[in-house]
Amino acid sequence: MKTIKVTDRNTEKMFLDAARIIYKDDPLWVCPLDSSLKAVFDPSGNTYFRHGEAERWILLDEKRRLIGRIAAFIDYNLANTYDQPTGGVGFFECINNKDAAFLLFDTARDWLKSRGMEAMDGPINFGETDKFWGLLVNGFTQPAFEIPYNHPWYQELFESYGFMTYYNMEGFHLDITKPLPERFTKIAEWVAGKPGYEFRHFTWKEEDKYVNDFTAVFNETWSAFKANFEPLEPEYVRAFLKKGKAILDEEFMWIAYYEEKPIAVYLMLPDANQILRHMNGKMNLINMIRFLWYKKQKTITRARGMLMGVIPKFQGLGIESGFILNLAKALKGKPQYTEIEFTWVGDFNPRMRKIFISVGGIPVKNYKTYRYLFDRTRVFRRYPVEEVRSERRTE
Numbered sequence: 001m002k003t004i005k006v007t008d009r010n011t012e013k014m015f016l017d018a019a020r021i022i023y024k025d026d027p028l029w030v031c032p033l034d035s036s037l038k039a040v041f042d043p044s045g046n047t048y049f050r051h052g053e054a055e056r057w058i059l060l061d062e063k064r065r066l067i068g069r070i071a072a073f074i075d076y077n078l079a080n081t082y083d084q085p086t087g088g089v090g091f092f093e094c095i096n097n098k099d100a101a102f103l104l105f106d107t108a109r110d111w112l113k114s115r116g117m118e119a120m121d122g123p124i125n126f127g128e129t130d131k132f133w134g135l136l137v138n139g140f141t142q143p144a145f146e147i148p149y150n151h152p153w154y155q156e157l158f159e160s161y162g163f164m165t166y167y168n169m170e171g172f173h174l175d176i177t178k179p180l181p182e183r184f185t186k187i188a189e190w191v192a193g194k195p196g197y198e199f200r201h202f203t204w205k206e207e208d209k210y211v212n213d214f215t216a217v218f219n220e221t222w223s224a225f226k227a228n229f230e231p232l233e234p235e236y237v238r239a240f241l242k243k244g245k246a247i248l249d250e251e252f253m254w255i256a257y258y259e260e261k262p263i264a265v266y267l268m269l270p271d272a273n274q275i276l277r278h279m280n281g282k283m284n285l286i287n288m289i290r291f292l293w294y295k296k297q298k299t300i301t302r303a304r305g306m307l308m309g310v311i312p313k314f315q316g317l318g319i320e321s322g323f324i325l326n327l328a329k330a331l332k333g334k335p336q337y338t339e340i341e342f343t344w345v346g347d348f349n350p351r352m353r354k355i356f357i358s359v360g361g362i363p364v365k366n367y368k369t370y371r372y373l374f375d376r377t378r379v380f381r382r383y384p385v386e387e388v389r390s391e392r393r394t395e
Contacts, residue, residue: 001067001100003107006056012038014058016281018069019093022151028142029149030273031281032132036146037091040126041071047230051077053115054126056091057107059100068094068101072108073126074115077230082119083381084373087112089122090132093150094157101157109374119373121166122158123148130306130343134169139365144304144341145273147171148367155368163370167383169344171365172356176331177338180324184358188325191318199326202241202253211237213255213262221265221309247272247295251330252303256310256319264310266323271302271341298336305342308352324359348385 006015016034023029041056043049052075059068074087089108094101112120125132131146135154143149180188192199202210215234223229241248247270256264275294279287294300310319331337344367345353356363373380 001062001103002060003057003103004060006041006058011058012056014066015056015069015091018058018066020280021066022068022093022095026151028140030143030277031279032146033276033279033283034281035283040091040132046127047236048073048075048126051075051230052126055111057104059094059104061100067097068092068104070094070104070108071126072111072120074112074117075126079117084118084375084378085116086119086121086371087115087117088124088126089120090124090126092123092154094154096151096153096157098157098160102161105161105372109372113374118375119371121369121371122163123150124369134344134367134369137366137368139171141365142277143273144271144302145269145276147304147341147343158368158370161372162376163372164380165382166369166371168347169367169369170347170353170363171344171367172342172361173364174340174342174356174359174361175338176328176340178360180328181358181360184321184360185325187318188321192322192325196259197322198257199322200255200257201251201326201330202255203250207238207241210253210255211241214253214265214267217255217262217265217311218309220311224312244269246292247300249334251334252327254323254326256314256322258314263314264308264319264323266308266320266327267306268303268327268340269306270300271304272300274300274302301336301338303331303337303340305340307343320355321359346383348383350385 004011006012016037020031023031039045041054052073054071054073056071057069058066059070061067069091070089071091072087072089079085079087089105092104094104109120123133123135132148134148135158136148136150137155140149140152191197211234215232215237219231223231249270252268252270254266255262275291278290278294283291308320308323342356342361345356371380
């Protein structure tokens with residue numbers, strides 16, 4: 001077996017094709033768009049290259065058959081904030097063979113080690129945590145757009161190598177054909193009706209205002225808890241929205257205001273995977289036409305909750321419940337939708353887990369983010385768990 005670095009179009013194509021080969025007999029797998037994966041490793045588009053670097057490899061067997069792939073990367077803004085300098089690995093795919101998997105892990109480890117790293121997290125993304133993050137270990141159903149899916153045997157490959165659980169994650173589903181719990185509805189209506197508070201959804205007519213408000217809330221919220229936070233630029237949000245305009249629903253993006261000041265955001269998207277499963281990762285002209293046809297047929301019945309954030313001053317006031325209430329009302333006019341899959345919640349965030357449970361969400365998928373210490377004698381420490389704070393009310 002031999003690992004080969006991705007250096008040109010041919011090896012990049014093999015990197016993309018590795019997954020198609022390994023999942024060719026799996027009816028649940030949905031091939032990610034080639035363009036999405038290429039974008040992760042494009043220095044001109046991925047802002048993480050401003051303070052990081054990445055490398056990719058493919059794995060060939062003795063007969064030069066493609067049997068695996070892996071990527072390694074370092075975010076230098078984040079790497080040294082841990083107990084030991086830590087990089088990441090991701091986009092791992094491999095046949096069910098420990099020798100093959102261990103060779104891929106060794107290759108990534110050695111590259112990271114040569115750059116001063118002493119540990120690696122994985123499988124993770126070279127970018128934000130809302131996509132391509134974690135290893136699925138339970139709940140093997142069709143994945144939502146850019147949410148991890150992998151073969152069940154991957155868990156054994158990671159853990160046999162020596163990866164240890166850094167934190168656990170849960171994916172929640174909400175059946176929106178059922179009414180919201182009565183207690184939750186009462187609290188949400190109380191929150192939404194408080195003087196000075198208002199919930200508004202995005203409109204293309206007022207795109208500039210909502211983009212700027214969304215960016216302001218995102219930056220204030222995430223900078224409060226994320227080490228070496230890199231602020232979003234309005235242009236990034238605007239580009240994201242325009243890229244998804246073909247499926248974006250105005251009533252799936254909400255901003256909460258208090259006395260006209262934006263204080264919280266919620267973003268949800270129709271689950272494009274319900275159409276992309278027919279595309280095999282390609283979005284050429286013919287598939288674009290097919291995509292629009294499937295959309296017109298209302299093929300998408302599931303939405304994916306991507307992010308929810310409240311600026312620190314207004315946390316613990318139930319703002320999140322106001323978002324869910326408004327979404328529930330909006331979805332009544334969209335009967336094709338039957339469920340929401342919320343982006344994963346880590347075991348270090350019991351407050352958000354409590355919110356999803358209170359609205360009727362059910363944990364149906366389990367993921368793990370692992371860490372591997374290069375010094376095998378060093379003490380392993382898990383990600384710290386947030387203390388649960390009681391909900392506050394202000395009359």
